Amino acid sequence: MERREGGREERAVICWLPLKSALREVRLISQEIWSDVLGYVRKNITEVEYHTWFAPVKNLGVQDGSLVLGVRNSFAQEWFRKNYLKLLEDALRSLGAQNPQVSFQVLPAAQDALLLPSDPPPPPSVPAPRASAPAPMESRKVLNPKYTFENFVVGPNNNLAHAAALAVAESPGKAYNPLFIYGDVGLGKTHLMHAVGHYMLERFPGKRVEYVSTESFTNDLINAIRDDKMTQFRNRYRSVDLLLVDDIQFLAGKERTQEEFFHTFNALYESHKQIILSSDRPPKDIQTLEGRLRSRFEWGLITDIQSPEYETRVAILKMNAEHNRIDIPQEVLELIARQVTSNIRELEGALMRVVAFSSLNNVPFSRAVAAKALSNVFAPQEVKVEMMDVLRQVAAQFNMPPDVIRGSGRVREVVQARQVAQYLIRELTDHSLPEIGQFFGRDHSTVMHAISKVSEQMGKDSELTAAVDLLRRRMKGQDDEDSDA
Numbered sequence: 170m171e172r173r174e175g176g177r178e179e180r181a182v183i184c185w186l187p188l189k190s191a192l193r194e195v196r197l198i199s200q201e202i203w204s205d206v207l208g209y210v211r212k213n214i215t216e217v218e219y220h221t222w223f224a225p226v227k228n229l230g231v232q233d234g235s236l237v238l239g240v241r242n243s244f245a246q247e248w249f250r251k252n253y254l255k256l257l258e259d260a261l262r263s264l265g266a267q268n269p270q271v272s273f274q275v276l277p278a279a280q281d282a283l284l285l286p287s288d289p290p291p292p293p294s295v296p297a298p299r300a301s302a303p304a305p306m307e308s309r310k311v312l313n314p315k316y317t318f319e320n321f322v323v324g325p326n327n328n329l330a331h332a333a334a335l336a337v338a339e340s341p342g343k344a345y346n347p348l349f350i351y352g353d354v355g356l357g358k359t360h361l362m363h364a365v366g367h368y369m370l371e372r373f374p375g376k377r378v379e380y381v382s383t384e385s386f387t388n389d390l391i392n393a394i395r396d397d398k399m400t401q402f403r404n405r406y407r408s409v410d411l412l413l414v415d416d417i418q419f420l421a422g423k424e425r426t427q428e429e430f431f432h433t434f435n436a437l438y439e440s441h442k443q444i445i446l447s448s449d450r451p452p453k454d455i456q457t458l459e460g461r462l463r464s465r466f467e468w469g470l471i472t473d474i475q476s477p478e479y480e481t482r483v484a485i486l487k488m489n490a491e492h493n494r495i496d497i498p499q500e501v502l503e504l505i506a507r508q509v510t511s512n513i514r515e516l517e518g519a520l521m522r523v524v525a526f527s528s529l530n531n532v533p534f535s536r537a538v539a540a541k542a543l544s545n546v547f548a549p550q551e552v553k554v555e556m557m558d559v560l561r562q563v564a565a566q567f568n569m570p571p572d573v574i575r576g577s578g579r580v581r582e583v584v585q586a587r588q589v590a591q592y593l594i595r596e597l598t599d600h601s602l603p604e605i606g607q608f609f610g611r612d613h614s615t616v617m618h619a620i621s622k623v624s625e626q627m628g629k630d631s632e633l634t635a636a637v638d639l640l641r642r643r644m645k646g647q648d649d650e651d652s653d654a
């Protein structure tokens with residue numbers, strides 16, 4: 170464990186250890202911030218400037234609350250400091266950073282030349298230029314390594330779809346063919362499809378799995394017709410063991426694609442190859458879909474995925490946090506799960522936003538911090554402070570585990586932290602003295618004594634006063650200034 174000598178410095182370092190461990194995966198998290206920052210920057214400078222200066226910049230993650238950007242050489246470093254620092258800080262401010270910090274590092278030549286796979290996609294607000302020709306045959310997509318059965322949280326909203334997908338994975342071409350999964354955006358249809366693909370490839374590495382969106386299928390068809398390559402097209406789609414087609418509702422109104430898909434479907438079905446289709450609606454609601462296709466889609470099993478209920482949302486967030494090795498308190502996850510109710514993609518985005526916010530502002534996770542981080546995007550939530558919130562914040566501030574504060578230790582620092590925690594709980598929550606006493610395994614008179622002791626010291630002991638003020642602001646989500654004090 171990292172330790173430095175010297176009172177204040179030591180506290181500053183150790184206080185943020187949980188946050189530092191949260192930042193281990195910060196490169197991943199900060200792509201989200203970086204995409205938003207680029208979106209902001211692009212709106213505020215010319216395209217030429219953007220491409221000259223920002224396109225080559227590499228996001229190196231957040232370190233100690235500062236967004237670190239890799240630039241090509243010391244000239245660019247200087248240029249950025251002089252010309253773009255303020256713009257970048259404004260961009261971070263627009264994302265909720267209260268004391269934004271940006272630093273620039275000159276990249277080693279090799280890294281500069283290398284486009285790391287973690288580089289962010291272009292910001293969504295400014296779409297990348299689109300080629301006028303349709304995508305080439307290679308538009309096939311690969312399976313997302315994250316979309317496995319192990320990473321899929323099962324709840325009442327999706328247990329039937331999950332069971333069906335598992336059955337299909339175990340007996341492809343036999344259990345349900347086709348499997349038709351429908352549901353609103355961002356609820357896990359693609360995840361389940363890919364999970365079947367992974368499962369099959371793990372058990373039978375020689376099998377051919379093809380995942381394609383309906384749009385890519387259509388583009389491939391157009392290209393094949395244009396380039397006179399229909400035989401290759403047919404070979405490609407009719408020789409697979411598992412065909413996964415996303416967003417099949419986009420077949421609506423495309424007669425030629427429907428015709429070709431009909432033959433692909435028949436060829437696969439007759440040779441007992443598995444087909445899985447996803448859609449935002451059941452086959453009967455897809456307008457202008459040929460009757461013969463609709464009836465084929467209904468041959469197997471049609472199953473839906475609904476919005477997840479609260480417990481499933483919390484479980485998904487927990488799994489995501491663990492996956493990214495982010496140590497985030499349960500009550501913060503619960504707050505996010507209450508805030509984002511319908512869409513899992515948004516739920517994951519909200520978690521990222523909270524992690525980004527707390528790393529950029531260098532504050533530990535708390536419900537108030539999470540509420541603030543989400544307030545720009547979702548309706549602001551009134552956060553009721555809980556005893557556990559206070560205990561955790563006091564523990565971080567006094568650099569000792571919460572259990573030690575609640576324990577029986579009589580060391581001066583521990584007693585002081587315990588008294589501060591009791592004082593703040595009394596002030597910030599509705600709990601009675603006996604309830605607070607019970608939380609600390611003590612009686613109400615001890616709590617009364619703690620409160621009068623802290624009240625007495627406030628104003629006299631400046632360090633304690635500053636710590637209590639800072640904690641109070643943090644609990645109320647008002648820690649506007651830098652919170653390293």
Ligand SMILES: Nc1ncnc2c1ncn2[C@@H]1O[C@H](COP(=O)(O)OP(=O)(O)OP(=O)(O)O)[C@@H](O)[C@H]1O
Nearest residue numbers: 320321322353354355356357358359360485513514
């Ligand atoms: N049950 C779940 N457990 C864990 N993660 C999930 C679950 N359901 C969805 N997700 C995650 O939510 C995100 C969105 O899921 P996915 O892309 O599969 O949704 P979709 O229904 O295919 O959406 P769209 O219709 O927009 O394509 C993904 O990151 C996925 O991993």
